[in-house]
Amino acid sequence: MGSLKRAWPAAALAAAVAAAFGLAATSGAEAQAANDVGAPAAAVQTAPAKAPDTRTANAAPWAGIGRPATRSEIQAWDIDVRADFKGLPPGSGSVEAGERVWEEKCAICHGTFGESNEVFTPIVGGTTKEDIESGHVANLKRTDFPQRSTMMKLSQVSTLWDYIRRAMPWNAPKSLSTDEVYAVTAYILNLADVVPADYVLSDRNIVDVQKRLPNRSGMTFYEPLWRVDGKPDVQGDACMSGCRTDPARLAAAGLPEHARDAHGNLMAQNRIVGPVRGADTTRPPRTDLDGAQVAALAEATMLASIPHQRKPEDLAREANCMACHAVDAKMVGPSFRDVGAKYRGRPGVTEMLVGRVKNGTSGAWGDVPMPANAAIADDDIRVIVNWILEDRQ
Incomplete structure (x- = not known):
């Protein structure tokens, strides 16, 4: 029992x-x-017996997938720093520490003093002590000033801090620590004479730095752009098909003749990164092309008509390869001799290198990535690659 x-x-x-x-x-x-x-x-x-659950039949396809994000996960993505410094994390960094980080991770593209125009437009330059006092950059009003730097246009130091943290270095974004971001920001501000060389930037004094930015008062608040029913600041029509293409209309929509070359030849000034090439503004605009021809011309490049009988070295120079490479010496990238010695004789190496030149690559020769070269014809790339792979011993 x-x-x-x-x-x-x-x-x-x-x-x-x-x-x-x-x-x-x-x-x-x-x-x-x-x-x-x-x-x-x-x-x-x-x-x-239970009644059938009708919610399943009516549920969205993604119902039951995933889970609510945790607070730490949300914080990892919510990294923006506002103009009033909401979202700015605590930390600090000196100009001296920023210079060390800059030399290691930033100078290769921006130059030692932020002045380089070889890869990106300059970060520093064009501002004066008078601009710091007034809050307006005088050179922004000059039509003959050659180029606008980041510090000329920057109106909020929070924007500089935020962008460095989320997007730099170019090949390893979000890899800098909070203190390194403060340090690099301090170094840039020192180059622009905003802070002294012994300055330590932190979340406690960044508000004071904002008061010394050269272009802190250079913004204009255009209220209509903030209103749903606001009037746009661009006048035009919504023509999407059957649009007029007569010369009078095109002339009215383009630059006046005297302004076409006011800042020099745009083709010569265009950066080497990416497939886009500026228009040759030393010549008058083409008026004998229809819409399809204009679109095709916009995708063309300076290299489109290069005959293949030209010397490979000339092709490499025209393709701007020589901006980062040399035949026998390391520059931004490895020398052609070193590339040839490393890859020569490998099966399928020609097509492999053609693909890397075409699409860009990183990591094989250091931290600086090689940008894509989509504008260069495959046959031209193949000629250059075969030349690089030649045994020069």
Whole structure:
């Protein structure tokens, strides 16, 4: 009898669980067995069938996928720093520390003093002590000033800090620590004479730095752009098809003749990164092309008409390869001699290198990535690659 008393709770529990999940006893014998040990009658009764869950049929395809993000996960993505410095994390960095980080990770593209125009437009330059006092950069009003730097246009130091943290270095964004971001920002501000060389920038004094930015008062608030029903600041029509292409309309929509070359030849000034090439503004605009021809011309490049009988070295120079490479010496990238020595003789190496030149690559020769060269014809790239792979010993 004692053994029966010890046994019935397990059997009754099993029956109760079955009832709780809407499971019927499999046989009358099993129910009788439960009754024999004194299990409650309710435990062995067949539960009523559940109504079908109509929510499943009407649920969105993504229902049940994923989970709510945790607070730490949201914080990892919510990294923007506003103009009022909301979102700015605590930390600090000196100009001296920023210079060390800059030399290691930034100078290769921006120059030692932020002045380089070889890869990107200059970060520093064009501002004066008078601009720091007035809050307006005088050179922004000059039509003959050659180029606008980042510090000429920057109106909020929070923008500089935020962009460095989320996007720099170019080949390893978000890799800088918080203190390194403060340090690099301090170094740039020192180059622009905003802070002294012994300055330590932090979340506690960055508000004071904002008061010394050369272009801090250079922004204009255009209210209509902030209103849904506001008037746009561009006048035009919504022509999407059958648009007029007569010369008078095109002339009215383009630059006046005297402004076409006001800042020098755009083709000569265009950066070497990417496939885009500026228009040759030393020549008058083409007016003898229809829409399809204009689109095709926009995708063409300076290299499109280079004959293949030209020397490979000339092709490499025209393709701006020589901006980062030399035949026998390391520059921004490795020398052609070193590339040839590393890859010569490997199966399929020509097509492999053609693909890397065409699409860009990084990591094989250092931290600086090689940009894509989609504008260069495959045949021209192949000529250059075969020339690089030649044994120059």
